[in-house]
Amino acid sequence: MENVFCGVDLGGTTINIGMVSPHGDIVAKRKIPSGVKKGVDYVVDQIDKVLYECNGSEAKEYKTVGLGIGVAGLVDANRGILKEATNFPGWRNVPLAAKLEDKLQLPVTLDNDANVAALGENSFGAGRGHAHMMMVTLGTGVGAGLILDGMxxxxxxxxxxxxxxxxxxxxxxLxxxxxLxxxxxxxxANGIVQEALENLDNYPGSTLRHYDPEVLMPKDIYNEAVKGDELALTVFKNVGENLGYGLGSVVNLLNLQRFVVGGGVALAGDLLINSAQEKLREVALNNSEEPVRIIKASLGEQSGIVGAASLAMAAI
Ligand SMILES: [Zn+2]
Structure with missing residues (x-):
């Protein structure tokens, strides 16, 4: 019987649960409403039910040997405690790992979603084979998970x-x-929009001037950039450069090999990454044996499950 690891991506609205082989293949998966408002014991029961169901169907040829769980919040990973999470009203200092271990009789490892995503990309995604990397998640916020020496x-x-x-x-x-x-x-996301608004007057012919500045989104700017709008292209060039400044400083401090970029804004992909890559080359000291590359994340929406499962694998 081959071993599998359960990966749980616990969010404010949904829980994604999957059973993942040691090679990173998902053999079973489920998506359920998270019910975090009903409290931690309810959520633990739900996860238990899903595990039981998977073990009786798609995963019945496998033995579940550990569970990893990623949460968007402040986590004490060593003690398995969720200290606080904005989208989990009433959850403070919850010993989530211990509660799951009691219920499931499995070793449980807990970490925040940024670290989990980084470990997943490092184990099975775009960062594979690089023991020193950082995953950056671009969205409304800019999160990151650091992998040093493979951990x-x-x-x-x-x-x-x-x-x-x-x-x-x-x-x-601000x-x-x-x-500041x-x-x-x-x-x-707000920084990208602000970059466009600040430059609007310099580009009287830009199609971005037709948008309501109150509701302008990075996606709109991206769509106009693809159509060749000069302002929109400049926005992503500038945003990419700013990203490159930050990444260059990180390289100089930590001698990383790869940056893996994911998240909603990363869909702007090449526009952003090429500009960031160029600036990074300029800012980073020229002391590396191989060029430090910025690449797109490859696990996509599986990243939560596969990352959490790789957390369980790393703990064994
Ligand atoms: Zn800040």
């Missing part, structure tokens, strides 16, 4: 990887964190 680097109290709040500009734009000049203020 998640969590820092002194689990707060490592806050790439989005590295300062890239003195007295720069960031959601309340500080952070990467996120330039590369996050």
């Amino acid at each position: 998640i680097y969590r820092g002194a109290w689990g707060a490592a990887g806050e790439f989005g709040h590295i300062t890239i500009k003195k007295d720069g734009r 960031c959601a964190c309340g500080r 000049g952070c990467v996120e203020a330039y590369v996050g």
